[in-house]
Amino acid sequence: MSPTRTAQLMDGTGPARRLLEETARRAEEFTRRTGTEPCLATVLVGEDPASVTYVRMKRARCAKVGIRSRHLGLPATTTTAELVDALTALSRDPQVHGILLQHPAGPHIDERAAFEAIAPEKDVDGVTMRSFAAMGFALPGFVSCTPGGIVRLLDEYHVELAGKHAVVIGRSAILGRPTGMLLLARDATVTYCHSRTADLSAHVREADVVVAAVGVPRLVRGEDVKPGAVVIDAGYHAGNVGDVDFDAARTRARLITPVPGGVGPMTIAVLLAQTVDAARQQLDA
Ligand code: NAP
Secondary structure: OOOOOOOEEOOOHHHHHHHHHHHHHHHHHHHHHHOOOOEEEEEEEOOOHHHHHHHHHHHHHHHHHOOEEEEEEEOOOOOHHHHHHHHHHHHHOOOOOEEEEOOOOOOOOOHHHHHHOOOHHHOOOOOOHHHHHHHHOOOOOOOOHHHHHHHHHHHHOOOOOOOOEEEEEOOOOOOHHHHHHHHHHOOOEEEEEOOOOOOHHHHHHOOOEEEEOOOOOOOEOHHHOOOOOEEEEOOOEOOOEOOEOHHHHOOOOOEEOOOOOOHHHHHHHHHHHHHHHHHHHHHHO
C-alpha cells in the first residue's frame, strides 16, 4: 500500500503581500511624480452584506498601499440606465484611474451593459469586452482579477502549465471563463465543465490542474483528484469550506489552495496592481 500523500498548501497570503508591497512602491512613485494619488472608484448597487464587506476590504487595502478610493453607493432600486450614466461619468472623470463595479449588481440590472460603460483604460477589474478580447487573444490588457490571481499563484509555485490538462469547473464571466482563457494563453489544454456537463468526475480524474469556480460546497470529490494534481479552489462558503472536498483531495493532490488564504487574497492584490498600471498608462497616454 502506498503511503498517504499530503499536498503542499499553496499559500496566497505571502504572494499577495509581496504584490501589495510592490504596488505600494509604484503608487508612491506615481504620487511623487504627479502630485496626485492613483484613484480607484468603487460602485455598489444595493446593500448585499457580502458585497458591502468585499468593497470595504478593497477600500481598506487601497488606503494601505497609497491608492485613493472614491465610493459610489447606489440604492437597490437603481436602473440599468442610471447605473450606466454613473459609470459613464466616472469613465470621463480625469481624477479617477480605475473603476470597480461590485458584482452582482442585482437581478434587475443588465450587468453586461453596465460593465461596457466602464472606459476600457479604467477597467482594472477586467470585465469589459475589450479586456476579454485581450485575454482571449493572449494580448496585453487588464485581466479579470481572480483569474489573474490564480495564474500568479500557479507561477509562484512553479506549476508548469504548457501541455498540461487543466479542467476549469465553472464558466462565469468574472471567474471560470477568463480563467480558462488565461490558462490557454499559457499553453494548457483546457476543458470547461459547467452545470450541463454530463460526467464531472470523469473530467476531474483526467486533470493535471483542477480549478473549482462553482459556488457549490465540496462539489469536487477528493477521490476524483488525480494523484499528483494541482488543485485550485476559488469557492468560499460559511465554515471555511470551498468548492473542493479539501480533506480528501489533500491526500491525493501535489499542491492545493487552502480556503481561506489561497485564491482570495490574490484577487484584491491584482485589482490594486492593475489600478496603478491604469494610472501610469493614463499619465503616459
Ligand atoms: P456563478 O456566476 O454562480 O457561476 C457558477 C458556475 O458554476 C456556472 O458556470 C455554473 O454552470 C457552474 N456550476 C454550477 N453548479 C454546477 C455543478 N453542479 N457542476 C458543474 N458546474 C456547476 O459563480 P462565480 O461568480 O463564478 O463564483 C463561483 C465561486 O467562486 C463562488 O463560490 C464564489 O464565492 C467564488 N468566488 C471567489 C472569488 C475570490 O476572490 N476568491 C471571486 C469570485 C467568486 P452554468 O454556467 O451552466 O450555470
